[in-house]
Amino acid sequence: MEQLAAGKHGVLVGMQKSEVATTPLAEVVAGKKPLDRGCWNWREYWRSRRAFQGRVSGAIRSWMAREGTLQSRLGNRQRCETRDRHSPGEELMKRMFWFTLILTVALCGGSLPARADVVFFNDFGPGFSYMCCTGLVAFGSSFNGESFEAANLFTAAASGSVSEIDVALGVISGDGGTTVSLWSNANGSPGTELGSWSGTSTEPFGQCCSVFDDFGPGRPSLTAGQTYFVVIDPDPSTSFGWNWNNQGVTGRVEQSADGGATWGPGNIQALSAFEILGEPAACRSRLRCCSWGLDYCV
Numbered sequence: 001m002e003q004l005a006a007g008k009h010g011v012l013v014g015m016q017k018s019e020v021a022t023t024p025l026a027e028v029v030a031g032k033k034p035l036d037r038g039c040w041n042w043r044e045y046w047r048s049r050r051a052f053q054g055r056v057s058g059a060i061r062s063w064m065a066r067e068g069t070l071q072s073r074l075g076n077r078q079r080c081e082t083r084d085r086h087s088p089g090e091e092l093m094k095r096m097f098w099f100t101l102i103l104t105v106a107l108c109g110g111s112l113p114a115r116a117d118v119v120f121f122n123d124f125g126p127g128f129s130y131m132c133c134t135g136l137v138a139f140g141s142s143f144n145g146e147s148f149e150a151a152n153l154f155t156a157a158a159s160g161s162v163s164e165i166d167v168a169l170g171v172i173s174g175d176g177g178t179t180v181s182l183w184s185n186a187n188g189s190p191g192t193e194l195g196s197w198s199g200t201s202t203e204p205f206g207q208c209c210s211v212f213d214d215f216g217p218g219r220p221s222l223t224a225g226q227t228y229f230v231v232i233d234p235d236p237s238t239s240f241g242w243n244w245n246n247q248g249v250t251g252r253v254e255q256s257a258d259g260g261a262t263w264g265p266g267n268i269q270a271l272s273a274f275e276i277l278g279e280p281a282a283c284r285s286r287l288r289c290c291s292w293g294l295d296y297c298v
Contacts, residue, residue, distance in 0.1 A: 118158045119275070119277055120162065120276040123273055124273050124275055128211050129208060130245055131245065131246050132170075135168070135244050136242040136255075137150070140174065142236040147256075149231060149256045149260060150254075150255050151183070151189075151229045151232070152252075152274065153188075153251050154229075154230065154251060155226070155227050156222040156225065156227075159221075159223050160221070161221050161278050162219055162276055162277070163219060164275075166213040167273070168203075168211055169232070170203050170207065171201055171238065172205045172240060173237075175238055177198070177200050178199065178201065179198045179232075180196065180212070182195050182231075183229040183230075189263040194220035194228070195219070211273075219278070221281070222278070230276070244271070244272055245272065250270055250271060251269075252267070253268075
């Protein structure tokens with residue numbers, strides 16, 4: 001009866017048992033010797049098979065080890081080349097980042113004066129304090145059909161251009177809208193308008209110490225030692241009390257009931273509280289810091 005001597009390995013398929021060779025399997029497979037008659041040598045078969053599988057497995061492991069070592073070396077080399085190639089640029093980027101950060105902190109950290117470099121005039125007390133409950137009255141045209149403007153004369157402490165005006169305006173009635181303007185001095189009365197700023201005050205009269213401040217696009221020029229007027233012109237429905245200063249500063253005060261056509265009476269009394277800031281005449285350009293509203297003369 002026929003049977004498969006080597007099973008799935010297909011070495012002796014379809015032979016009679018009596019025809020099984022005694023020749024070692026490895027030599028048969030290699031074609032070195034023909035099959036001999038006799039009993040099948042199973043012990044030789046399995047020993048040869050295990051040896052063959054071991055050699056194949058060893059060869060595969062050796063190949064994989066060599067490939068892994070090569071890939072590792074290539075990876076390390078590529079990483080080194082990449083690091084060496086990018087190191088100078090990365091170092092420069094780091095230096096530029098730290099330089100920019102330090103410069104930003106230095107300029108924007110608050111150690112330099114904000115918004116302006118020159119104080120042309122200031123009679124506020126510490127913390128923008130002023131007389132809370134007394135001041136100069138000004139109101140719009142809706143009151144009895146006529147307006148009442150107020151003006152204070154001051155002397156510029158420096159030469160330069162104006163960038164900010166702070167005024168102590170307490171709202172008596174209305175929406176708090178007003179126009180604050182700078183004028184030349186024409187024989188003791190406001191003469192020519194130099195610049196104006198419009199805005200809204202929210203501080204109720206009788207309280208302290210918020211201020212109306214504005215940063216106008218126009219930058220009127222002032223000359224040190226020259227006198228100028230600050231004029232308050234309320235919106236038609238608004239009335240103000242322009243609070244007096246608490247530092248004992250006095251000066252010329254003018255009022256107009258006809259829209260600035262005439263002024264009087266020109267009394268010397270306590271000035272209302274206000275501050276005028278700007279940049280010096282010698283300022284070549286402005287450096288604005290980030291978006292924090294700080295700028296400096298350079």
